[in-house]
Amino acid sequence: MTAAAPAGARERQGRAPTPAPVRRLSPAPRPRQVDVALAVAAAGFGVTIALTVLVESSAQLRAPGGVAMFLGNLTGMAGTYLALCMILLVSRLPFVERVVGQDGLLRWHRRLAPWPITLIVLHAVLLTYAYAVASKTGVLHQLSQFISSYSGMLVAIIGFGLLVVVSVVSIHQIRRRLRRETWWAIHLAMYLAFALAFVHEVVLGPSFVGHPLTQALWGAIWAATAGVVLAYRFGLPILRSIRHDLRVHATKVEADGVTSIVFTGKRLEELAISGGQFFEWRFLARGLWWQAHPYTLSARPQAPFVRVTVKAIGDHSSAIARLATGTRVLVEGPYGAFTAHAKRREKVAIIAGGIGVTSARALLEDLGRRSEPVVVMRASTAGDVALESEVRELVEARRGALHVLVGSRQEISVDDTLAVLRDLRRRDIYVSGSESFVQAVVEALAERGLPDDAVHWEVYAL
Numbered sequence: 011m012t013a014a015a016p017a018g019a020r021e022r023q024g025r026a027p028t029p030a031p032v033r034r035l036s037p038a039p040r041p042r043q044v045d046v047a048l049a050v051a052a053a054g055f056g057v058t059i060a061l062t063v064l065v066e067s068s069a070q071l072r073a074p075g076g077v078a079m080f081l082g083n084l085t086g087m088a089g090t091y092l093a094l095c096m097i098l099l100v101s102r103l104p105f106v107e108r109v110v111g112q113d114g115l116l117r118w119h120r121r122l123a124p125w126p127i128t129l130i131v132l133h134a135v136l137l138t139y140a141y142a143v144a145s146k147t148g149v150l151h152q153l154s155q156f157i158s159s160y161s162g163m164l165v166a167i168i169g170f171g172l173l174v175v176v177s178v179v180s181i182h183q184i185r186r187r188l189r190r191e192t193w194w195a196i197h198l199a200m201y202l203a204f205a206l207a208f209v210h211e212v213v214l215g216p217s218f219v220g221h222p223l224t225q226a227l228w229g230a231i232w233a234a235t236a237g238v239v240l241a242y243r244f245g246l247p248i249l250r251s252i253r254h255d256l257r258v259h260a261t262k263v264e265a266d267g268v269t270s271i272v273f274t275g276k277r278l279e280e281l282a283i284s285g286g287q288f289f290e291w292r293f294l295a296r297g298l299w300w301q302a303h304p305y306t307l308s309a310r311p312q313a314p315f316v317r318v319t320v321k322a323i324g325d326h327s328s329a330i331a332r333l334a335t336g337t338r339v340l341v342e343g344p345y346g347a348f349t350a351h352a353k354r355r356e357k358v359a360i361i362a363g364g365i366g367v368t369s370a371r372a373l374l375e376d377l378g379r380r381s382e383p384v385v386v387m388r389a390s391t392a393g394d395v396a397l398e399s400e401v402r403e404l405v406e407a408r409r410g411a412l413h414v415l416v417g418s419r420q421e422i423s424v425d426d427t428l429a430v431l432r433d434l435r436r437r438d439i440y441v442s443g444s445e446s447f448v449q450a451v452v453e454a455l456a457e458r459g460l461p462d463d464a465v466h467w468e469v470y471a472l
């Protein structure tokens with residue numbers, strides 16, 4: 011946002027204090043810390059397996075159902091340990107998020123998810139079978155025995171039921187048919203499922219019964235994981251929102267269906283944020299307070315102002331253009347690794363599809379004069395081009411070039427888009443926009459043999 015932006019927010023605005031640039035960048039990512047965390051997680055997995063193996067005797071293995079019993083315990087321990095890792099991935103641990111971004115964390119979370127779920131399902135099946143064999147009874151009768159005679163087992167069965175429901179709902183083909191908010195609410199039940207799994211595990215698990223030290227250690231690991239989730243998903247965002255006290259100040263139409271919303275906030279000079287990063291925004295207005303959506307700052311903050319620029323595509327993004335001045339906002343973030351920190355080369359190319367221009371615009375502010383950025387703004391129609399004059403000004407100040415390419419994807423292909431970018435191999439390439447646009451461009455860049463570390467992207471959907 012230039013200093014004039016809040017004043018230029020003509021349509022509805024409050025009093026306009028004088029803006030002051032906020033220059034604190036977000037901390038640089040430290041990939042080495044993530045490597046260490048991964049090594050610790052792998053070691054923890056090894057210890058978990060060892061705990062299960064060490065409590066097993068050969069006599070237990072030879073007993074009727076003994077092998078199934080052992081495998082059932084092993085899959086249970088391994089599954090719940092991986093579930094902990096899965097929860098940690100979505101806790102937004104800052105030092106990991108800085109390296110892989112929120113989209114990277116979610117990608118890992120989704121890749122990992124089938125493993126704990128499969129292992130926990132195997133655990134339930136194997137143990138039911140093993141107990142049925144040991145008691146010389148049928149599987150269904152054994153299940154009813156579990157519920158009526160084993161303390162802690164009913165809790166486990168409820169947790170297991172929740173896990174199965176949430177897992178089915180999370181299957182891509184089913185999930186995409188649900189409203190995102192509906193899926194999100196159901197998905198929260200997974201936390202309850204894992205809490206119930208923990209309770210039955212420490213009460214009944216052979217690695218824990220009679221092993222108070224192991225029980226205490228396992229409890230401490232689970233408590234620490236819950237603490238991390240509570241701190242980073244709830245505590246920190248609430249504290250930050252109270253501290254900065256963001257409120258809607260003004261709105262300005264930028265293009266067809268594209269509106270900038272300027273907020274005022276307190277102590278924004280304390281905010282460490284890099285161009286290209288985003289917050290999850292929760293507007294405390296009727297019908298909006300219960301959902302948080304990601305929007306990128308479309309300019310570096312200028313205390314006391316911050317700005318987002320939003321393309322209306324659905325309920326939330328359409329409603330925020332009509333927010334009343336003074337509406338309070340809660341934020342979670344800043345998140346994202348689509349920043350100047352990712353840059354490995356001096357020169358830069360930026361390819362922004364549609365509303366992807368917001369991160370491109372803010373990123374430009376963090377680039378030095380020697381970056382000579384070549385920027386492509388892609389839009390379907392001339393009315394979709396937003397923030398062009400701001401981008402042009404920033405590009406010219408860095409001795410770069412701006413290409414605005416307007417036309418449908420049939421009229422202007424990805425090859426046409428890349429054709430305007432000279433000396434790509436000497437540049438870091440940033441791509442932002444819709445999933446299909448970013449995917450097509452990133453694939454085309456890979457086909458041209460550009461190295462992975464040169465290509466950075468932000469997809470505007472999680």
Ligand SMILES: Cc1cc2nc3c(=O)[nH]c(=O)nc-3n(C[C@H](O)[C@H](O)[C@H](O)COP(=O)(O)OP(=O)(O)OC[C@H]3O[C@@H](n4cnc5c(N)ncnc54)[C@H](O)[C@@H]3O)c2cc1C
Pocket residue numbers: 190288302303304305306307318319320321322323324325326327328365368369468469470471472
């Ligand atoms: C990292 C990131 C940065 C973004 N920055 C901007 C920006 O600067 N300007 C802008 O206009 N848009 C931005 N978006 C996209 C914006 O978040 C969605 O357009 C908006 O959330 C759509 O919500 P809706 O209710 O209006 O539409 P819906 O019809 O509910 O959703 C349309 C699509 O938006 C995505 N979406 C919906 N809700 C969410 C959510 N809570 N979290 C993540 N994705 C969601 C889904 O892919 C969905 O299919 C960004 C998205 C991401 C992930």
